[in-house]
Amino acid sequence: MPDPYYASVDDLKQELVHGFRAMALNDLGLGLLAHLTARMPGADTYWTYQIGQSVEEVRLSDLREVGFDAKAVDGTSPINPSILCHGDVYRARPDITCILHHHSKASIALGAIGANLAPIDRNSGRWHDEINIVEDFDAPEIANQGTSMVDALGSGKALILKHHGALVTGRNIRETVVAAAELDRAMEVQLMAMGAGTPAEIPQAEIDDCKKFLASDMFADGTWNWYMRTMARRGLLDGASE
Template sequence: MPDNQRDATQELKNELALGYRAMAFNGLGLGLLAHLTARLPGSDTYWTYQIGQSVEEVTVSDLAECTMDTKPLIEGKRINPSILCHGDVYKARPDVTCILHHHSKASIAMGAIGANVQPYDRNSGRWHDEIAIVEDFDAPEIHNQGGSMVDALGSGKALILKHHGVLVTGRSVRDAVVAAAELDRVMEVQLMAMAAGKIDLMPQEEIDDCKKFLASDMFADGTWNWYLRSMERSGLSDGALT
C-alpha cells in the first residue's frame, strides 16, 4: 500500500473511532443499537466496528474492513450482517463516505407515527427536503431492503426507517455524526411542539438561508472539534486511538 493511502486509511480509522465516542457523547447508540461505517472516497470497501460492542467502547484496533456485501478482509473479524444495506447506499452514492444508523427514542417515535421533520426553526429547516420515510424495514437475515432504501434516499441526506430509527449519510465521519446528533435534537423538539399545539413553519427564504451554514463543513468541523474537546475533558475519548 502506498504511503499516502496508508496515511489516509489511518486518518479515516482514527476519525471513525472518535466518531463512535462522539455518538456516545450525544447519547446515540449505547448498547448494541447503532451502526457507523466509513470509507475512503471511491473505495469499494468500508470500515466498521465488530458486532457485540457498544459505541463508547470502540477503539481503532477494533475496526474491521469489509466488502460491500459485508465480507471481512481479515478472517475472524465479526461483521454485523445488519449493515448490508450500507454497501447498497455506498454503491449508489459516490458522494457518501460515512453512514450512521441509530434507534433513539425520538427517531423511533417519529417513525411510529410516520412523521417527517418540519421546518419550524433554523435547525429543522436545514433538513427540509433532505429526509424520506421508508415505510417498512426488515432485518437483512429475512429480506435485505437496501434497494428500497436507496430508492427512497435518492440524493437526500437521511431516512426515517419506520419502526427502526434513522439512517444518516455524510461526506465525512464528522459530517455524519454531527448531522445525526443535530437531527435527533430536531426530532425531539418537534415531538414536544406537536404535543403542545400546531406548528408554525418557516418561510422558504429563511429555510434556504439556514441551510447555507448548518449544512456546511464549517458547522460540521466546528461542532466536531467541540465534541473532541468535551470528550477529552470527560475522559470519553480515552483509548479510542489505540
C-alpha cells in the first residue's frame, strides 16, 4: 500500500475515525446527514461508515470498504446512498484522497442566497478561486449528480451545494477535515459581514500569502494535533478504537 500519508490501511482507518470525531468537535455533523470518505490507495474503493450513526459515534468497527458504485465490498453493510457522488469525484480526480460533505447552517445559508465565498479575511482568502457553486444540485444519490459536481469542482477544492451544504476535498483526511472546519468559519464570518453591510475584499498579495500558510501541511498538521488534544481532554475519542 504505497501512500505518502499512511503506513498501513490500519493507520488510514484510525485517522478516518478520528476525522469523524473531529467533525463533531467542529459542529460539522447533523444526525446521520454528514459524510466522510477516504480513498483506498491503489484501488477503486474508499472507506466510510455504515449508515445509522452520527459522526461522534463512529468507531473503528463501523468502517466499511465501498466501491466507486457506493456498494459495500462485503455486499451486506448498509451504506448511505448519498455517497454515490464521492466515487465520481475520486474517479475524475486521482489527486483527491478524501471527501467531506456536511450540512452546516452557514453553508446552507450561503448557498441558499447563491453567494460564493468572498476573500474578506485570511480564512476566506485561502479559498479564493478554489470553490464553486453547484446551482442545479438535486440529490447526491442520483446517478448523474456526480457528473455535475465533478464539472463544477474542476481543478478546485470545494463546492457549495445550493440548499444542501458544502463538499470539501483534500490530499488526506486531516487536511480535509481541517479545511472543512476553516471553510465553515469563513462562511459564518461572511454571513455576519453581509448582514452588517458590504464586505470589502483583501488585496491579492494577502490572498497569495495566506494560501501559502493556511493550505500548508504545517497548518493542517498543527491544527489536527490540537483537535486530537482537545478531543482527548473532552472525552470525544472514547470508544473510537472499538
